[in-house]
Amino acid sequence: HYTLTSRNFFLLLLKLCIEVFQVKEWNGNGTARWKTFRRQKREWIKFAAACREGEDNSKRNPIARIRSDCEENNPVTYSISGVGIDRAPYGIFVVNPRTGEINITSIVDREVTPVFVIRCFAKHSVTGMDLEPPLELRVRVLDINDNPPIFAQSVFTGSVEECSMDNTLVMKIIASDADEPNHLNSKIAFKIESQEPSGQPMFI
Numbered sequence: 001h002y003t004l005t006s007r008n009f010f011l012l013l014l015k016l017c018i019e020v021f022q023v024k025e026w027n028g029n030g031t032a033r034w035k036t037f038r039r040q041k042r043e044w045i046k047f048a049a050a051c052r053e054g055e056d057n058s059k060r061n062p063i064a065r066i067r068s069d070c071e072e073n074n075p076v077t078y079s080i081s082g083v084g085i086d087r088a089p090y091g092i093f094v095v096n097p098r099t100g101e102i103n104i105t106s107i108v109d110r111e112v113t114p115v116f117v118i119r120c121f122a123k124h125s126v127t128g129m130d131l132e133p134p135l136e137l138r139v140r141v142l143d144i145n146d147n148p149p150i151f152a153q154s155v156f157t158g159s160v161e162e163c164s165m166d167n168t169l170v171m172k173i174i175a176s177d178a179d180e181p182n183h184l185n186s187k188i189a190f191k192i193e194s195q196e197p198s199g200q201p202m203f204i
């Protein structure tokens with residue numbers, strides 16, 4: 001016995017679906033270009049976009065778009081979920097449920113959230129069934145140099161024996177910078193500003 005229910009008939013149709021994803025890429029000279037990704041049914045792809053922290057990125061909207069070829073045969077509703085959407089910080093990313101266009105709505109702070117992972121869904125508008133397995137869009141937040149280096153303590157105390165040799169280690173001072181690790185923005189240089197008693201500099 002074999003019964004072709006509406007549900008498995010529907011699944012047969014869906015086997016042919018291909019999903020298309022596009023992410024906007026920006027050149028150095030401010031021109032935009034859509035980069036396209038495609039996947040076959042059931043295969044996962046990861047795609048990525050970037051935005052800058054501390055800056056209004058909304059003039060670049062939409063930053064990405066998702067589209068399912070299932071649209072040709074089915075009414076499709078797009079939705080997204082994740083941190084920055086339905087988990088705090090809420091509402092940073094929104095999707096147009098009809099067109100699949102994804103917008104950024106507010107200024108982001110890399111030191112709070114360096115990467116957003118947006119889970120994208122394409123559901124049948126009437127049945128609410130997933131037409132595609134969910135898909136992951138990663139939005140990397142590009143760092144700006146908005147943190148100064150901070151010393152770990154306000155006073156460090158060292159000591160040195162009298163008559164020590166040149167270049168004897170006296171003490172180690174520690175500072176950190178909250179900007180992106182291993183990036184120029186978090187690189188620290190130290191300088192001795194003054195010495196008391198003044199006179200010939202005794203330390204380097």
Ligand SMILES: *[C@@H]1O[C@H](CO)[C@@H](O)[C@H](O)[C@H]1NC(C)=O
Pocket residue numbers: 027028029031
């Ligand atoms: C600058 O923009 C033009 C289009 O106006 C484009 O063809 C070119 O590749 C861009 N240059 C760079 C370095 O991105």
Ligand SMILES: *[C@@H]1O[C@H](CO)[C@@H](O)[C@H](O)[C@H]1NC(C)=O
Pocket residue numbers: 058061062094095096101102103
């Ligand atoms: C996304 O941004 C574009 C361009 O500003 C705008 O036309 C569109 O309505 C926005 N869509 C949503 C869902 O906010």
Ligand SMILES: [Ca+2]
Pocket residue numbers: 145146147148149177178179185186187
């Ligand atoms: Ca910094």
Ligand SMILES: [Ca+2]
Pocket residue numbers: 053110111143144145146147178179180185
């Ligand atoms: Ca930063």
